Amino acid sequence: EVQLVESGGGLVQPGGSLRLSCAASGFTVSSNYMSWVRQAPGKGLEWVSVIYSGGSTYYADSVKGRFTISRHNSKNTLYLQMNSLRAEDTAVYYCARGVVITTIPVAFDIWGQGTMVTVSS
Amino acid sequence: QSALTQPASVSGSPGQSITISCTGTSSDVGSYNLVSWYQQHPGKAPKLMIYEGSKRPSGVSNRFSGSKSGNTASLTISGLQAEDEADYYCCSYAGSSTYVVFGGGTKLTVL
Numbered sequence: 001e002v003q004l005v006e007s008g009g010g011l012v013q014p015g016g017s018l019r020l021s022c023a024a025s026g027f028t029v030s031s032n033y034m035s036w037v038r039q040a041p042g043k044g045l046e047w048v049s050v051i052y053s054g055g056s057t058y059y060a061d062s063v064k065g066r067f068t069i070s071r072h073n074s075k076n077t078l079y080l081q082m083n084s085l086r087a088e089d090t091a092v093y094y095c096a097r098g099v100v101i102t103t104i105p106v107a108f109d110i111w112g113q114g115t116m117v118t119v120s121s
Numbered sequence: 122q123s124a125l126t127q128p129a130s131v132s133g134s135p136g137q138s139i140t141i142s143c144t145g146t147s148s149d150v151g152s153y154n155l156v157s158w159y160q161q162h163p164g165k166a167p168k169l170m171i172y173e174g175s176k177r178p179s180g181v182s183n184r185f186s187g188s189k190s191g192n193t194a195s196l197t198i199s200g201l202q203a204e205d206e207a208d209y210y211c212c213s214y215a216g217s218s219t220y221v222v223f224g225g226g227t228k229l230t231v232l
Binding site: 035037044045046047050058060094099101104105106107108109111112113114 | 153155157159165166167168169172173178210212214220221222223224225226
């Protein structure tokens with residue numbers, strides 16, 4: 001079964017760090033375009049970051065310089081290292097598999113169940 | 122403020138059809154036929170319903186259809202059913218610098 005399972009969310013103080021994990025089954029993370037998308041409480045979806053099969057990474061301006069996306073090929077797992085966290089980073093974080101045409105994103109076809117990150121003192 | 126503009130809410134009765142609009146700019150929706158639509162029930166992950174503007178993934182009902190005109194994409198749901206009640210989000214590629222943008226979401230109520 002094709003599946004994504006996130007973990008690592010929790011309560012963290014402003015300025016703190018957290019690492020989210022997304023374990024994949026049924027397909028290979030390193031062969032796909034993988035993204036993180038977040039959703040603040042009661043709000044809409046916001047794209048956060050992507051890592052291409054070739055290793056290129058991109059970030060939304062709101063997290064650039066603070067978040068780092070990576071993957072562990074043998075563990076078939078995607079990560080999001082989040083540093084210098086702010087209250088506005090509070091959200092459910094979803095990992096998602098992307099569908100691409102050459103290198104252009106078409107859609108996100110597989111989503112995890114999400115993990116909640118709360119940034120508060 | 123989201124990059125793509127959607128109505129906050131739409132409603133319809135069972136059996137009716139509704140359309141949700143998604144307005145962008147010439148830098149995103151207008152430049153690429155790469156709009157996707159997602160359905161999200163409360164407390165659940167989004168589900169892909171339409172991609173490349175009008176294509177349906179395997180398993181998605183043919184009651185869902187997509188289209189685009191200029192800078193505006195649309196999702197139409199025909200033969201409304203109670204289980205269609207959910208939030209719907211559009212998404213578009215927006216070029217190599219902005220990358221991907223979402224709409225603010227539309228809450229569909231089936232009366």
